[in-house]
Amino acid sequence: MRLRQIFVIGLALSLLGIGAPAWSQDDPRSCNDLMADDTPAYVVCRWMATPEEALDIAEFWLANDGEHLREATPIDPILINCTEAGNVCPPSEEGDGDGRLHDIGEPDVEGTEDGGTPECREGETCYVNPAALSQAELAQAGKTAAGQAVGAATQAGMRVWIDAELAGAWKDGKLDAAVRKLAALAAQPGVAGIRFTTRIGFDQTFQSADEMDRFVAETSAALRKLAPGKKLGAHTVVPVLGCGSDDACKAEVGAKHPLLDPDRIGAWLAKGQIDQLALDSGHLATEYATWKIDAAKAQRNQWIQVRARAWDAYGQVAAEDAGFAAAGSPQLTTEQAAQVITDRVASPLQNDAAETVTLWSRWQNDQGQVSRMYGEKWAANATWDQLKKLTSVRPRLATVYDPARPEVDAATDLKNLSEVFGQVYVHSA
Template structure:
């Protein structure tokens, strides 16, 4: 019964995330939410609610009834084929000899009998490591706290990102040197997904003009693309105007207060392919809009609508980020409070299709040495952590940030415990 309910939840969630249907062009559409968009919204931007839970449950029930009979009876869609001999059809010439070969037969001349074929040895073929990182630099990177922690992450089931801050290096004229260190760390540990190269972008005081901000993003991502080809690039920021919804007074105030956080500018970074993942912080949603009587839930809904309406997820992966579960010492939430918080801050962004992943800060230390945690000190149990451990069905979508230079117990113990909740970890590299 538990497995069946879990299947029903997963299928229902997947269907609700798809939200396939007729565009909400008409105000008579019962699923239209165009009324939440401001009057100056372009005509091509429309808003439509996702499938209702009842609709998703009915569809899921159809596929699961009678022990999944309908799923068993379903057959794959016939593949689309082209007859190259038919008049009028043109097929591109493919490489190879056009003949079928046995499984495990050599695909490179000279590989028979276990020999080493030409161009399988990097030295003979003139292969050059695209990162340009030397063996000595890799060894040095492995010896750093981040390098050692990266090796420990490989022993868990978590996907690994490298988290660093390159804005200060950029301002100091040391971007190339900093990128080289990141590249060495990536080269030293196979399997790194990508690099998060900045946080609070445009929100903090590092950059003061829009041009400076744009130059940083363009030049830093270009340097990283060269140094670590094939790795995803991520950035963290906040877009306060999104929480306003259709409230014009709120939007005017947020635009004035945060001039660099223009959604059109941030969207351009995604459209140009500069950033592969954008994390939007949710910390401000709880109190930034009190003047206009917009509570956290409404602000979250407004932000979700704006993200979907702008189709940002078509250009990059969108992540929601939240640090509010942690508290000084340890989280003090009761089981009921923790469940409510998880529903609002984790489930809501995922179910609203406004985020593909959710990143939760589980531990950090301020300048005075005071530690804030989600879990208990030395991994003591508490209600919040216990509730988070129940989210195994969406573990792959949950991420956290870990600083190996400030462990709770030790790196191995910390990462093992984190892997019980999270499927991804951003490893801080100084």
């Protein structure tokens, strides 16, 4: 029994080192040799306590039948005596709970001993459904193509976001109805959040920055009310970030895209109006040719700027790439696919600014041409085979799925997508 305790304590201490920097394989505290062969180079392991040190620690606490463990006591709690002069305690009806200490295991509110909701006192409203949605609305949402896809994605073990565009409804004065419908869909089991707009500020939907800000603020407030607890996201591009320190580039690109001011967009995160900001990479290859800034340098510039602005202190930043898919299906060799994955998947993550990467695995243009990152009807190809090897970063990879345009059917498609992606944005209409 004692050997088992020592082993368990040592194992727990050693696992705490996963993820800490280990700058060299010669580092005596490096445990990179314990990780899988396909672990990305930027994921490292370092012992906080080596096995030998963990054994010493365990033996200290377990010596003499655990004498030191028995002697160790919790730190005395900080208590305030409300009867002492100078101490001010709020009345119980204005504070939390009932204003008194409770024993361990004793419910804070009378009537909740069995985990139930206490009965309301006369004239008191003690619970209100925050979503204000009927069972009929929830059931109807679950029967839609998007609702069925949400169920299939959840069954496949994916984290689900609802993907929608509410800018048109907001401009037409129909936001309330659109949000209500979207909230019912987001209430389905397994849904983590709602992305309510894409390419915001890049297209011609909004005529001014103030109008765009009002849309974000009002839509966010409506969704917070009808879909409480769900994360909110927005997708856009911020071309000026790719200029880096080139002042001429920043001046011209900023004038070309006046609505896409990084300070204004960053404020949506800082104000809590959105929880996730996805930055598209579609413009990186062509936007900066005048200043001899190629795609790789523009991407590096962008993520340096994002880090400098500390957007990740307010929410999650995602990289988004629709260019990974090819008309029909990719015809890359294994080596070419590996290089593209390095450039478009590994680089944003290694730049330590994007926490997730969203790849469009299938999309269709206005002429009906389908672009995929896998083979038609899920036929094997080198690109998809290489992507399936990224098991270590699967939780950080997401894709977009349109249930109205399936490859085969929602269940088949999402099961296959779950082999590469840990998250999926299900298009709502």
